[in-house]
Structures are given as C-alpha cells and as structure tokens.
Amino acid sequence: MFESLKPVGMDPILGLMAAFRADTRDNKIDLGVGVYQDDRGRTPVMASVKQAESRLMELEITKSYQGIAGDPEFNQRMLELLFGADHSILNSGRIKSIQAPGGSGALRVGAEVIQRARPDAEIWVGVPTWPNHVPLMSSAGLKIKEYPYYDLSSHEINFSGMMDALRQVPAGDIVLLHGCCHNPTGADLSRDQWDQIADLALERGFIPYIDTAYQGLGDGLDEDAYSLRMMAERLPELVVASSCSKNFGLYRERTGSITFIAESAEQVEVVASQAMAVARQTYSMPPAHGALLVSLILGDQELRAAWQTELDEVRHRIQSMRGLLAEGIQNNAAGQDFSHIVRQKGMFSFLGLKPEQLDALREDYGIYIVSSSRVNLAGINSSNIGYLCDSILAVLDK
Ligand SMILES: Cc1ncc(COP(=O)(O)O)c(C=O)c1O
Incomplete structure (x- = not known):
C-alpha cells in the first residue's frame, strides 16, 4: 500500500x-x-525546572496512566497563569481547560473541537503567521481564510487592512490571533487595537482563537496576557491554546493546554467532553512530566x-x-x-x-x-x- x-x-x-x-x-x-x-x-x-525535577524524583510514586484531561492541578495553575488568579472568568463556571501535548497539540485539539461544533466554519489566519498554523488547522478539516497582518515595507501591522478583512468575517467563523510576541514578525497589537478587535467580534459574531506560545517573553507575564484576559471578560466564547515550551523551556516535554470559554457552564462541560474525546481518539493522554514540573513551580512560592x-x-x-x-x-x-x-x-x-x-x-x-x-x-x-x-x-x- x-x-x-x-x-x-x-x-x-x-x-x-x-x-x-x-x-x-x-x-x-x-x-x-x-x-x-x-x-x-x-x-x-x-534552574527552577531542575529544582522541580529533583523534587519530583522524590515525590513521584507512580507512572500509571493519568486522566485524558491531564493533571487537574496543572490545568488549574495554567488557567491562573493565563487569566490571572483573580479573573472573574475563573469562578464563572464557563471556562474549562485540558492539558495538551505542547502548544501544537493544543492548537490541533482546539481545531478539532471547532470543526465538530461547526463543520462549515472557516478559520481566518493572519498573513504572515507561524507556518505550522495552516497545516494544524486544515488537517482538522477547517477551511482557511486569510487577513492581512503585517506590512513588510513599513515594518508595521497593517491594522486598517486587517480590520477591513475582519469586517467581512461571517458570524460563527473563527479568527486566529497571536496573544503576544507574534511569530514570525514580532509586531504585536496594541491594547487599543485588541479592544477594537473585541468590539468587532461582538458586533460580527466571530470567535477569536488565541494562540499564546510566548507569555512572559514580550513585556511580562501579566502584560502579555492582556488580549485573553480582556476578551474573556467581554466575549461569550473564546478558545485559547497555550504552550510551556518557551516560557518554561520545556520544548521536548510537550507541555501545553487548550482552554474553552462557552456561553454557559452546561455548554463548556459539553465542549470539554468533546475535547477529551479528540484526545482519546488521537494520543489518548498527554505526557505527564512537563505538566508536573509546571504544577510544582507555579504551586510553590519560592x-x-x-x-x-x-x-x-x-x-x-x-x-x-x-x-x-x-x-x-x-x-x-x-x-x-x-x-x-x-x-x-x-x-x-x-x-x-x-x-x-x-x-x-x-x-x-x-x-x-x-x-x-x-x-x-x-x-x-x-x-x-x-x-x-x-x-x-x-x-x-x-
Ligand atoms: C506561534 C506559535 N504557536 C505555537 C507554537 C507551538 O509550540 P510547541 O508545540 O512547541 O509547544 C509555536 C512554536 O514555535 C509558535 O511559535
């Protein structure tokens, strides 16, 4: 064959x-x-990862299977890192996160769930974007549309071109955005520009899908999370893929998470069950090591x-x-x-x-x-x- x-x-x-x-x-x-x-x-x-590793050597008593959603403590700590421990969304019941194999695995699980929810949905990606975005999204069955992002001659974001394109996005379509530290251009949206995109998402009814693979490498952990925190406050639905590859240096440990915000607590439970079905039907369970290290680090003040x-x-x-x-x-x-x-x-x-x-x-x-x-x-x-x-x-x- x-x-x-x-x-x-x-x-x-x-x-x-x-x-x-x-x-x-x-x-x-x-x-x-x-x-x-x-x-x-x-x-x-x-060094902090090394320290967590030596603690883990002593603490770890089993290599038995963990759950499909990964380590619950990791999922909670990641939500707090991404959205801020005091964010009202965390107590709303409308948010759910599952561990995924790196940012790439998270992006793919998110794309599969979107495809299940809306088989005809198109996903709008910026030009240029991280080259793996298009294959990750299209192999989940999503149709790709493009919006202009960066102007090579002025070295600035082509924000008016981007907004003109986003004004054409039909309700129910998805718009993929880089949370911070845009790859490949390094050109990030200002807070005011993010606010305008959120206004448009509310007006048009499109759903932002934020890929945040570099939290902490731009302006700081909280500063780099402005887009998702603001959108979580304002929008009824949001998808966020996150990676611990760069900010924890855990590249090969394949550590990340996929987060869904839905209109209600009942809905988000259904979405999470679909995400777990996707996981079960592909890799079954995410790798444990990196996530245990992140939980240890984020859960210990020192x-x-x-x-x-x-x-x-x-x-x-x-x-x-x-x-x-x-x-x-x-x-x-x-x-x-x-x-x-x-x-x-x-x-x-x-x-x-x-x-x-x-x-x-x-x-x-x-x-x-x-x-x-x-x-x-x-x-x-x-x-x-x-x-x-x-x-x-x-x-x-x-
Ligand atoms: C924009 C963007 N998203 C996601 C990822 C995925 O990271 P990983 O799968 O290594 O966690 C990367 C890695 O380079 C990236 O640049």
Missing part, C-alpha cells in the same frame, strides 16, 4: 538546521530555529519566584540583543531602516533582507536565517553580535 505515497518535503527550517549543523566554520550563527539561547549560545534547562526571575532574564536578554542589533546595523550604506527591531516583541523580527543577501550571509559568513528573513534574536549573543553586524553591513553594501 505504501507505494502510493509521495515523500513530504522537509520543513525549510529543519533543512536550515541540518545545513547549520554540517557547517564547520567556528563563527557560524544560527538565527533560524525558534528556540531560546543564552549568552553562551546554549538552550539550558532552567520556585515560582525563581522561575519568574529566570524568565525576566530571558526577556531582558532578548530585548538587549534587539537594541544592539538595531544600533549595529542602522547606519548602513543602503539607508535601510532597522529601528522596528527595538519596537517589536518576543524572539522574532523580520530583517527585510533580500533572498540574495540571505544567501550571501549563509554562504560567505555562515549566518543562517530563514528565507522570509525572520531572525531569532535569541541566537545573538555578546560574542557574535559584532561579527553579525559587520556581516549584515557587508551584504547591505553590495
């Missing part, structure tokens, strides 16, 4: 990673893959404070690399403006370099950047910043 299959092309980022690994130059720089690196270019296990300090350091390091890169390449022969880099949030920005300039950076200087010219600012450090800026200036000069 397998003879009918055609090979699926490698994700371009994975191809770039493989080329980077094969490059033998000592001064090579990887700005491609979306993983945090510290100033020494490593992606370490956070560990939580240590984790927040580490997360603050991550955010500040990225912000300082943004500043150094923008400063280092702003005065270039081409007169190209890079000031947007400091205005943007999270791990990514678009540099706006041409394909031939990206090729030259890779071939002549060992600097690996994906073809959209999205850079992971966490790949920059105090040792490579000078070489990186000189190399970019050299290709801009050509």
